[in-house]
Amino acid sequence: MEDIxxxxxxxxxxxxxxxxxxxxYLVASVTHLGWKKTFCFTVFGYLIAFASxxxxxxxxxxxxxxxxIDTTKTRELWIAGVPFFDSLSxxxxxxxxxxxxxxxxxxxxxxxxxxxxxxxxxLRRSFSVLLLASFYQTxxxxxxxxxxxxxxxxxxxxxxxxxxxxxxxxxxLSNYIGWLTVSFLLVFALQRIDAAVxxxxxxxxGIVNLxxxxxxxxxxxxxxxxxxYAVTIRIGENLMALTGIxxxxxxxxxxxxxxxxxxxxxxxxxxxxxxxxxPYSPVAGKKGG
Numbered sequence: 335m336e337d338i339x340x341x342x343x344x345x346x347x348x349x350x351x352x353x354x355x356x357x358x359y360l361v362a363s364v365t366h367l368g369w370k371k372t373f374c375f376t377v378f379g380y381l382i383a384f385a386s387x388x389x390x391x392x393x394x395x396x397x398x399x400x401x402x403i404d405t406t407k408t409r410e411l412w413i414a415g416v417p418f419f420d421s422l423s424x425x426x427x428x429x430x431x432x433x434x435x436x437x438x439x440x441x442x443x444x445x446x447x448x449x450x451x452x453x454x455x456x457l458r459r460s461f462s463v464l465l466l467a468s469f470y471q472t473x474x475x476x477x478x479x480x481x482x483x484x485x486x487x488x489x490x491x492x493x494x495x496x497x498x499x500x501x502x503x504x505x506x507l508s509n510y511i512g513w514l515t516v517s518f519l520l521v522f523a524l525q526r527i528d529a530a531v532x533x534x535x536x537x538x539x540g541i542v543n544l545x546x547x548x549x550x551x552x553x554x555x556x557x558x559x560x561x562x563y564a565v566t567i568r569i570g571e572n573l574m575a576l577t578g579i580x581x582x583x584x585x586x587x588x589x590x591x592x593x594x595x596x597x598x599x600x601x602x603x604x605x606x607x608x609x610x611x612x613p614y615s616p617v618a619g620k621k622g623g
Contacts, residue, residue: 366547375523379425396512403495436457441600443605455529456607483495483496
């Protein structure tokens with residue numbers, strides 16, 4: 335029993351930033367999609383991520399050949415050779431990428447102390463959001479993986495490595511191809527869960543119209559980036575940090591310009607479709623359009 339408690343505590347204390355991000359994800363997702371959809375995606379998302387990692391360390395598919403170093407196996411939860419926290423992180427990375435994609439393609443309504451994406455069922459489940467979110471998540475990993483590979487130089491510790499060093503700061507291109515593939519599957523799973531779970535419920539349990547709720551996911555996305563940039567700079571990998579920052583500068587500027595230009599410039603039809611699909615939206619009863 336003591337060993338179980340120690341491992342459970344260690345799983346959290348060794349990776350506190352993962353669980354901080356996870357907590358933000360839970361707040362954002364539950365208030366956005368409801369408890370049932372969040373629970374289903376957390377479970378199925380984790381299983382998809384775990385299957386991909388288990389497959390890759392044993393067959394090289396989909397990320398290429400890599401291995402985990404089990405130096406913390408007696409201090410945190412591992413499942414079949416994969417650290418629990420690692421597969422779990424895919425879940426919140428997918429959700430924040432998905433909401434960043436929604437913010438990019440949706441009309442936006444702003445009013446006092448709030449900003450709401452006028453998303454619709456068709457937008458949530460569109461191929462545009464699927465493709466964009468998959469690339470958003472992959473680009474996150476392009477920043478995350480190189481600094482994680484240097485874990486021996488910061489508090490993460492050296493937990494994994496590649497059989498053969500890759501061309502991108504030691505990370506092989508196969509890793510990013512795998513991430514794009516798995517991200518596509520994860521976002522698709524989230525879209526299917528959103529479409530199938532609780533579709534006859536007028537207002538899914540857990541949904542709360544928090545101020546600026548539409549920005550929680552995108553802010554989580556940026557927070558993950560900033561955290562990894564900070565660690566990269568802290569360990570002295572300035573070129574790695576610079577390439578990551580430059581890689582995201584243009585996308586952030588484009589999304590910001592799109593959001594500003596589309597704010598309060600939606601059509602009556604777009605507003606009507608949003609309210610028809612989500613009558614409990616915080617924009618209900620607001621003037622405009």
